[in-house]
Amino acid sequence: MRRIRYQVACSLDGFIAGPEEDEFDWITPEPSFDFEALHAQFDTLLMGRRTYEIVHSMGESFPGKQVIVASRSLRQEDHPDVEVVSEELEARVRELRAQDGRDIWLYGGGDLLSQLLAWNLVDTVEPAIIPILLGSGVPLLASHGVRRRLAFIRHRVYPSGMVLLEYEVQKSADGNS
Structure with a gap:
């Protein structure tokens, strides 16, 4: 069974984004951290609507990864490159876990x-x-x-x-x- 892992940058006082809307400029790069090795551990990313909208607006893409977005407001036809799950989220996540593959990255979203x-x-x-x-x-x-x-x-x-x-x-x- 695949694991779901919440891997996220966080301030020492427990915040994943700053007080200004979607503020993350405080996340400083760590040159010795191997992002390629991290990304290779996952073949699926699971994120909420807000996180998806942030990464989408920045032009971020995840080639070779399945991206699942939990949202009641996004419409699938407006986002053909991802799977939008608006109902039965628990069942869909359980189905993902049961499939063969690498771990699932819970990508942001408290x-x-x-x-x-x-x-x-x-x-x-x-x-x-x-x-x-x-x-x-x-x-x-x-x-x-x-x-x-x-x-x-x-x-x-x-x-x-x-x-x-x-x-x-x-x-x-x-x-x-």
């Missing part, structure tokens, strides 16, 4: 993370902690009352001060928080 955690569908949380305090912004996890214990797997410290953490998500017995 709201989507919260929902998938509630369904016991997130296997790892892997924040790349950027050495900055933002004070406010978009939180790593939306405040929907989901609580999960995490088991530490590993960490790596980079010359810039970025720290990549990896935790396994402990599943709840009933699928609820």
